[in-house]
Amino acid sequence: MNVLITGLLPYDSGKTTLAKFLIGEAYERGIDVGFSKPISGINGWYQYEYVVKSIEAGLLIGEDLFKLHTATKSLDPIEYEGPVVTLLLPPDPEKVGWNVGAYSSVGLLNQISVIRISDLEKTKHYYVPSNIERTVVSLKSEIERFLNIVKAEPIEAEKSEELLLNSRSIADKCLHYLKRKHEFFVIESYNNAAAPTASSLEVDVVAVVAPGKVAVFSGNDYRRAVLALSSIKEPWKVTTEDVITLLNPALIVDIEPKKASKIFDEICDVFNS
Structure with a gap:
């Protein structure tokens, strides 16, 4: 089922x-039992624990994805269970002039900083340099460390939306693979x-x-x-x-x-x- x-x-x-x-x-x-969280994301500030877990794993991992992987006592690769994960990073308030309105109006496109896309054959990480440059110093150093570990590829912010849209067909391939393996999914x-x-x-x-x-x-x-x-x-x-x-x-x-x-x-x- x-x-x-x-x-x-x-x-x-x-x-x-x-x-x-x-x-x-x-x-x-x-x-x-098996599961899939095809599309997920984390906020690097509010879910910093999972930035740390991602560094340890050498793989961008979301909070919900990690919790479900643990709950199932899963033997499936976690990158198949969560093939598309996005890391959002909030901007440094000083860089927006401590303006609450400006801080709140920063759109999703300007916070997407790292994207992982995994298919059944490979995993790739991408990052948006301009968004990482805009975030707080304490997060920036950790993210740069992670990027070095995963050998992420730089992309422009405008390209991230297209990349995420095209990634859904990749996510479905992982979904089909896992569904065939389990009685309850x-x-x-x-x-x-x-x-x-x-x-x-x-x-x-x-x-x-x-x-x-x-x-x-x-x-x-x-x-x-x-x-x-x-x-x-x-x-x-x-x-x-x-x-x-x-x-x-x-x-x-x-x-x-x-x-x-x-x-x-x-x-x-x-x-x-």
Whole structure:
């Protein structure tokens, strides 16, 4: 069975928590379980611990990716499980004149500093020199150390968007490879994107999570709703809020912190119905 987990909110919906619940419950029941976080990112300041882990691993690793890899006790390569990872670095406030408005208005394109893209044959890291130059000194030295370790390739900021767009087809190749290996497979989206990649819609069940609630949908119904809103090639341009206004969930489950068995069984019931 393949499950896609998406978030209702742009952040803090609880996707990774739910993914860990399902993975842990499957593992406890002796089910062969795998996962994918096809597209992910970390903020180098707020998630500095994972900058350190990335330096130790010689590989850019996101927080959610690391947590899920650990939860599954996975033997799969972590770079296949999370084939596209982006590191965002905040600008040095002094370099924007201590102007809160200017600091807050710095766009995503001006914070993307390192990108890792892994396919089934190789891993490549890219970096944006102008964005790294703009960040705080304490982070800059650590990032430069990491770049030397991974032998990253420099790119212009404008190229990073195109690179990330083209990387989704690469992420899908890793996704297909892993799905074939496991009996129970969990895919986690990012933010409130309807799906992180095109192939992420090829699932049996979709769980849309918000704090305390999970709306569960048939994978076929969810996919048709996304198709009604956008090209199947770009489901990440659709939000989950847009999708679920077109659908009635197969069920809605109230969830409690640190309790997975109920939602696991409910999702399996939708799959079997």
